[in-house]
Amino acid sequence: MSDVHKCDKHVLHKSRRKFLKGLAAGIGLIALPGKDASASVWEDFFQKHFRELSKDELRKTLARFEKQYSKQFGKQVTVKATPPLAGVLYGYGLDLSRCIGCRRCVYGCVGENNQSRDPQIHWIRVMQLDKEKGVDLAHAEHYYNPAQVPEKGHFYMPVQCQQCEKPPCVKVCPVQATWKENDGIVVVDYNWCIGCRYCMAACPYGARHFNWAKPALPAKEMNPVTHYLGNRPRPKGVVEKCTFCIQRTREQPGRYPACEEICPVGARKFGNLLDPESEIRYLIENKRVFIFKEDLNTQPKFYYFYAT
Amino acid sequence: MKNIWYFFKGTVVLTSKGSKAYYCWVLFLLCLMAIGAMAYFRQLDEGLIVTAMRDQVSWGFYISNFTFLVGVAAAAVLLVIPAYVYHWKPIKEIAVLGELLAVSAIVMCLLFVTVDIGHPERFWHLIPKIGLLNFPQSLLAWDVVVLNTYLALNLTIAVYILYNLYYKRQPNKNFTTPLLLFSIPSAISIHTVTAFLYNGLGARPFWNSSILVPRFLASAFCSGPAFMILIFMLVRKYTKFKIEDKAIQKVAELIAYAMFINLLLLGAELFKEYYTASVHLAPVQYLFQGLHGHSALVPWIWTAMLFNITAFVLFLVPDTRRNNVTLVIGCILVFVGVYIEKGMGLVIPGFIPDVLHEIYEYAPTGIELLLSMGIWATGLFVFTMLLRVAIPILNGDFHVADDGVGSYIGDQLFLIQHNSEDEKDSTDNPEFRHDSAE
Numbered sequence: 126m127s128d129v130h131k132c133d134k135h136v137l138h139k140s141r142r143k144f145l146k147g148l149a150a151g152i153g154l155i156a157l158p159g160k161d162a163s164a165s166v167w168e169d170f171f172q173k174h175f176r177e178l179s180k181d182e183l184r185k186t187l188a189r190f191e192k193q194y195s196k197q198f199g200k201q202v203t204v205k206a207t208p209p210l211a212g213v214l215y216g217y218g219l220d221l222s223r224c225i226g227c228r229r230c231v232y233g234c235v236g237e238n239n240q241s242r243d244p245q246i247h248w249i250r251v252m253q254l255d256k257e258k259g260v261d262l263a264h265a266e267h268y269y270n271p272a273q274v275p276e277k278g279h280f281y282m283p284v285q286c287q288q289c290e291k292p293p294c295v296k297v298c299p300v301q302a303t304w305k306e307n308d309g310i311v312v313v314d315y316n317w318c319i320g321c322r323y324c325m326a327a328c329p330y331g332a333r334h335f336n337w338a339k340p341a342l343p344a345k346e347m348n349p350v351t352h353y354l355g356n357r358p359r360p361k362g363v364v365e366k367c368t369f370c371i372q373r374t375r376e377q378p379g380r381y382p383a384c385e386e387i388c389p390v391g392a393r394k395f396g397n398l399l400d401p402e403s404e405i406r407y408l409i410e411n412k413r414v415f416i417f418k419e420d421l422n423t424q425p426k427f428y429y430f431y432a433t
Numbered sequence: 434m435k436n437i438w439y440f441f442k443g444t445v446v447l448t449s450k451g452s453k454a455y456y457c458w459v460l461f462l463l464c465l466m467a468i469g470a471m472a473y474f475r476q477l478d479e480g481l482i483v484t485a486m487r488d489q490v491s492w493g494f495y496i497s498n499f500t501f502l503v504g505v506a507a508a509a510v511l512l513v514i515p516a517y518v519y520h521w522k523p524i525k526e527i528a529v530l531g532e533l534l535a536v537s538a539i540v541m542c543l544l545f546v547t548v549d550i551g552h553p554e555r556f557w558h559l560i561p562k563i564g565l566l567n568f569p570q571s572l573l574a575w576d577v578v579v580l581n582t583y584l585a586l587n588l589t590i591a592v593y594i595l596y597n598l599y600y601k602r603q604p605n606k607n608f609t610t611p612l613l614l615f616s617i618p619s620a621i622s623i624h625t626v627t628a629f630l631y632n633g634l635g636a637r638p639f640w641n642s643s644i645l646v647p648r649f650l651a652s653a654f655c656s657g658p659a660f661m662i663l664i665f666m667l668v669r670k671y672t673k674f675k676i677e678d679k680a681i682q683k684v685a686e687l688i689a690y691a692m693f694i695n696l697l698l699l700g701a702e703l704f705k706e707y708y709t710a711s712v713h714l715a716p717v718q719y720l721f722q723g724l725h726g727h728s729a730l731v732p733w734i735w736t737a738m739l740f741n742i743t744a745f746v747l748f749l750v751p752d753t754r755r756n757n758v759t760l761v762i763g764c765i766l767v768f769v770g771v772y773i774e775k776g777m778g779l780v781i782p783g784f785i786p787d788v789l790h791e792i793y794e795y796a797p798t799g800i801e802l803l804l805s806m807g808i809w810a811t812g813l814f815v816f817t818m819l820l821r822v823a824i825p826i827l828n829g830d831f832h833v834a835d836d837g838v839g840s841y842i843g844d845q846l847f848l849i850q851h852n853s854e855d856e857k858d859s860t861d862n863p864e865f866r867h868d869s870a871e
Contacts, residue, residue, distance in 0.1 A: 177565075284789060296571065298573075300567060319551065319553075326491060331788045331791075334488050335481070362550075362552050
């Protein structure tokens with residue numbers, strides 16, 4: 126009980142701080158910090174872009190967030206900033222002939238990546254399509270909810286960030302708050318994003334999601350192993366997206382993305398596109414593969430295929 | 434420097450003086466602004482969840498208003514061209530009012546963008562050198578640059594001219610002319626860039642059409658001047674400022690041409706979409722016919738069509754164009770018609786159906802409406818204050834006093850109802866006001 130109480134109080138305190146912060150911005154003034162405002166408001170406000178942080182500044186910033194999150198969620202939270210691995214370009218494969226539309230990936234992702242539970246944010250959207258019509262979005266059902274999947278005459282197409290080689294979302298960001306890393310993952314600096322949502326208008330896959338409200342993330346469900354550019358808790362008013370589980374896949378030894386791991390039918394494949402021996406390369410070279418909305422020339426690194 | 438301070442002090446004194454009608458109007462605007470501010474604080478506190486925007490429709494009423502107002506701002510150029518390129522005197526006398534309207538409209542634009550973003554306190558990320566403006570890749574970065582340039586340009590020109598007139602000096606043409614000429618491409622640039630902002634997105638077929646820029650420009654040259662005519666009519670009715678019918682007629686004529694081009698381009702767009710009938714037809718269908726039973730915008734767009742076509746006819750026929758009543762009706766129709774068409778009618782179908790073809794119907798919430806109302810009130814407040822200063826200066830009722838320090842204020846009331854004789858004269862005899870400006 127006391128834990129809940131503590132958490133509530135903190136949330137209240139936080140929202141008050143946010144409110145003051147907004148107030149200051151709203152009237153175009155930078156008022157001096159009041160009695161209640163802690164130093165971290167200013168540290169947040171003046172924080173530099175992730176890529177402009179020196180090694181020392183990065184270390185301090187990560188420590189600051191670890192402290193802040195640990196206090197907020199009442200457990201030891203780590204915030205890493207593991208850089209891309211040399212010689213790695215991530216690719217994802219999705220076997221449409223196997224996917225049964227169970228949405229375990231959707232919720233596995235939510236659990237791993239600390240998305241808001243209320244309002245719900247899902248980085249993966251599974252569409253139910255008619256076998257007769259093929260990949261015809263006009264007849265896609267997004268909110269199918271039968272007692273059992275798969276349903277006869279249908280197949281299922283999960284969509285998440287396609288980690289484009291030419292990401293239209295990155296190009297449009299007015300403040301360079303989102304960019305493509307060397308391993309091909311498109312990331313967002315949640316402390317630099319101004320929340321204009323131009324990237325959401327530009328993304329052809331609906332892969333970007335906005336924190337319309339303060340994300341509600343129960344402390345019990347919070348995944349404490351986080352990456353700065355990935356699953357660390359987000360503030361309200363910023364955009365977030367799939368990062369191929371950057372906090373898992375960049376580690377050595379690496380782990381598969383949560384959605385890949387949880388898939389009960391093995392429809393999801395993940396690997397290094399630069400490694401000729403990888404499973405993903407084998408699939409691309411030997412199966413019937415297509416990429417989504419090819420005509421837009423976004424060059425996704427997310428490959429849909431039919432294994433059977 | 435001292436003179437600037439005296440001028441500023443004088444304007445503060447001037448804006449605090451006025452008739453009852455002036456006070457009521459200003460108070461009314463201040464009330465609306467306060468309501469808008471309260472709505473904004475609520476939104477800052479709870480987040481943009483208080484709006485009806487969601488991931489599927491990620492821009493809504495705020496950005497619609499922004500888009501429309503960029504057009505209004507750009508339209509000042511329609512006065513600058515005849516005034517300063519063709520040196521047409523009747524419009525030259527009123528061109529400065531167009532610049533002040535541009536200033537007010539840009540202020541509204543910037544406010545609408547500010548309230549739309551999730552982290553307004555991070556605005557400094559947009560400042561080059563201090564932040565990281567993504568120029569030239571992002572069209573939004575371009576928009577930041579051109580809108581602020583245009584604002585600075587219009588503010589500089591208008592204030593410089595008024596300041597000099599206040600001190601009874603002729604404004605230096607070597608200073609104003611290059612700025613005025615530069616303001617012409619700048620006006621076109623703000624609208625072009627705003628259109629490109631939508632235009633360049635391959636993900637949104639509704640916007641991804643190469644005639645979007647000319648469509649934007651054509652409709653801007655309708656809505657902005659229509660608003661300007663309405664202001665001219667009010668100004669010459671309720672203040673001592675005289676505006677010739679000739680000037681208003683010329684502007685109305687330009688609206689007719691612009692509306693023709695606007696309708697033509699819209700027709701071209703509709704033909705292409707309906708005749709091709711590809712999957713890209715869906716947003717157009719949503720807008721004009723409704724899609725899978727969703728038709729929130731349909732009555733609005735047909736209202737806009739009706740208004741625009743009616744106004745086009747009213748402006749085309751010389752008799753209705755010259756009649757003050759039909760002229761005013763036409764202006765209101767144009768303004769509302771373009772507000773619908775280039776506001777919600779342009780922004781929302783970009784998102785419906787969304788990129789995965791989901792349909793989420795959007796209608797602004799009370800907070801969005803109140804906040805937007807507050808911003809409109811702010812814009813009108815700014816415009817009123819600018820006119821309160823500009824009009825007496827142009828009339829010669831506000832200038833430096835003989836001691837060179839104080840101000841002479843000849844126009845204590847500002848907003849007054851003229852007697853009806855005056856009005857009749859002006860409609861019966863367009864030439865009558867020629868010398869009365871002095």
